[in-house]
Amino acid sequence: MLSNLLVQLVNGLADASTLFLVAAGLSLIFGVTRIVNFAHGSFYMFGIYVAYSIASRFGHTVGGFWLSVLAAALVVAVLGALVEMIVLRRIYQAPELFHLLATFALVLIFRDAALWLWGPDDLFGPRAPHLAGAVDFLGHPLPTYDITLIVIGPVVLLLLWYALTRTRWGTLVRAATQDREMLGALGINQAWLFTGVFFVGAFLAGLGGALQGPRMSANLSLDLETIGNAFVVVVVGGMGSIPGAFVAALIIAEIKALCIGIGHVTIFGVDLSLSRFTLVAEFVVMAVVLVVRPWGLLGRASAAVRGMAAPETPLRPAGKRVKWLAAIVLLVLVLAPLAAGAFPYMPVLLVEILIAVLFATSLHFIMGPGGMHSFGHAAYFGLGAYGAALFLKVLNLPMEAALLLGPLLAVGGALVFGWFCVRLSGVYLAMLTLAFAQIVWSVVFQWDDVTGGSNGLLGLWPSNWLSSPVAFYYLTLVCAVIGVWLLRKMLFSPLGYAMRASRDSVLRAEAIGIDVKRVQWAAFVIASLFCGLAGSLYAFSKGTISPEVISVSRSVDGLVMVLLGGLQTLSGPIVGAAVFTWLQDTVARQTDYWQALLGLAILLLVIAFPQGIVGFIREHLGDRGDRGDDSADQRDRNAATPSQRAAAIKEGL
Structure with a gap:
């Protein structure tokens, strides 16, 4: 037992x-450019694929194998440099979350x-010459x-x-x-x-990825799997700390190896x-690390301290023009089923769009006015779905x-998770x-007796x-309209003003x-x-659910919807959710490579409209868009400084 455990721990060092x-x-990359690079997992995936192609032809000798590994890494490095020059260099001035998009x-x-x-098939590369065998270690x-x-x-x-401490390039970095x-x-x-x-x-x-060729297959799911693990290591070690990343990688890999080595444990007869x-x-x-030490194991404490951000553009109640536009859209939605005879699929697609609108609007509620960026909002979407199914x-x-x-199950999860989350920022x-969402996903995925495990509930x-x-x-339309209306009304209640005051200046809000x-937490x-x-x-629209409803990809979809429409606009999440869902459905029915076309569409929208679709329209309508025509008193109140708004909020509370 002990020897098997030691062998697993040594294997964990390789991972x-x-x-x-x-x-x-x-x-x-994050330390220098401040870009949360979701494509980094794709670089890893391309590393193993390119290494497979090169090593399959030239990697049958020792020199050929290691040159194939280095060549694959260089190919990916060039790809990374091209991505920075062609795409990211155009949007450095955009809000940071648009880099994520x-x-x-x-x-x-x-x-x-x-x-x-x-x-689509998994590909297995050749083993490393002269390293294909094994050595005896404690009988294993x-x-x-x-x-x-x-x-x-x-x-x-x-x-x-050495590069970061002894070279000019490292000094500049x-x-x-x-x-x-x-x-x-300078x-x-x-x-x-x-x-x-x-x-x-x-290159790294x-x-x-290239080094993993002899150990695992190349497959299309490696990108998101890898980026999730990499983000965890970076955050646990401390953002921007290379030694911290090394320590965090050791800790996480060894904990996994320890769990595999122990296998089963009995606690109180279970x-x-x-x-x-x-x-x-x-x-x-x-x-655990973020709750105890928010800046990571070797990170700087200042990185996790809440600061004073520049106030965002004030949100304003809808004016007559926006109200009339909303009434027309609502009328069109009410009459839309009349066309169901000619377009039988229309009600189904509209249901998906309305559900996406409610999902995106709820995420915007905490991201835009609340200033709390969530990578795990799908946890509450999934808890709601499983809650309804279990009831x-x-x-x-x-x-x-x-x-x-x-x-109510989603509310219960938010009461617990939110208590910890609101103590951090950025x-x-x-x-x-994201961590809490993955924990929920793991419980749902493994609790076969209750949730159906990977098979889900039918x-x-x-x-x-x-x-x-x-x-x-029509049921979905009523729920979505009421939900969006209530969320919007709350943004102009004392709670909504307090949320925005806290977002713009935590110190000033706390001072009054x-x-x-x-x-x-309430938000x-x-x-x-x-x-x-x-x-x-x-x-109930699908008739079945699975752990996919809590996946990272669904949380990212919500982020894309909010950012695509415009983070600092009220109608942004509505427009973003509708456009994204429609694009996803339309493109998916046109080609097997619909994800690439959807990605190109999103990329073009990001470059053309860095403030989001609604933000772009608002700027070209004289900065009025969905802000409306306010009275002088309303404009004066919205133009107030964060401290003045906070004082008014305190009186209202």
Whole structure:
């Protein structure tokens, strides 16, 4: 037992080396450019695919294999530099979250590019010559190649340390990490520095992927799987800290290896499978670290401290023009089923759009006015869906009751998770929401007796009077309209003004007596209620649910909808959700490579409309858009400084 455990721990060191290579590149890119690069996992995926192609032809000798690995990493590095020059250099001045949107679009493009180049099947590369065997370690075989990987990790760490501390390039990188504006004032060409950093970061990701060729197959799911793990390592180690990334990679890999080595443990007579814990181990570690030490193990405390941001453009109640436009849109939606004869699929598509609108609007509620960026909003969507399903299947409640009670499970999750999340800000808050979402996903995925595990729950059909697509469409329309209207009304209540005051200046809001954490916690719970309602509607619209409803990709879809429409606009999430869902459905029916076309569409929209679709329209309508025609008193109130608005809020509260 002990020897088997030690062997697993040694194997974990090999996994830690690969994880460190990917995370080091991501940490380097974020530290200098401040870009949350979702495409970094795609660089890793391309590394293993390109290595497969080159090594399959030239990697049958020792020199050929290692040259193939380096060549694959260089190809990916060039790809990373091209991405920075062609795409990201155009949007550096856009809000930071739009960088996330652009890099997510690149993920879609790169995935279909890999599908076109290498096909959908898993590909197994050749083993490393002279390293295909194993050595005896405590009576167990230990792959020779794993020992090589264990050595490569520390060697790369030393090379990075030397480059960052003993070269001029490293000095510039560290200076850019501390103060990019000052570096530019000194006459340093930041554009080429950023390109160089992307080249090195992509090289490390490609190298990590290329080295995995003899250990695992190349497949199309590696991009999102890898980026999730890399983000965890970077955050646990401390944003921008290369040694921190190495320590975090060791801790996470060894915890996973420990769980595999132990296998099962009995606590109070209950047999627990620790091997299943490996699905979520890194996210549990991240959640614990962020709660105890928000800036990471070797990060700087100042990085996690709430600061004073520049006030956002004030939101204003809708004017007559916007109200008339909303009335026309609502009338069109009410009359839309009349065209169901000519377009039978229309009610189904409109239901998907309305559910997406409610999902995106609830996310916008905490992201825009609340200033709380969430990477795990799908957790509450999934909890609402599973809540409705369990009320229907387990408690045998009517469909109507299950639909209304399902969101309560999402509220319960938000009460617990939100209490921890509102104590953080920025990227750290976003990553903690991701951690909690992955924990929820793991529980749902593994609790076969209750949730159905990976198979999900079936037979979630509406009542007879809602069995037709048109009837269910009208139910969804009523729920979506009421949900969006209530969320919008709350933004102009004392709670809404307190949320915006807390977003614009935490220090000023706290100074005049606003309990910022309580306000943000309340906003978190309210958003989860309406997100859970969207999940309940989704469950009955599909008739079945699976752990996919809580996946990272669904959370990212919500972010894309909000950012596509415009973060600092009220109608942005509505427009963004409608456009994204329509594009996704339309493009998917045209070609097998619909993800690439969708990614290109999103990328073009990001470059053309860096403030979002509604933000762009608002700017070209004299900055009026969905702000409306306010009275002088209303304009004066919205033009007030954060401290003045906070004082008014305190009086209202």
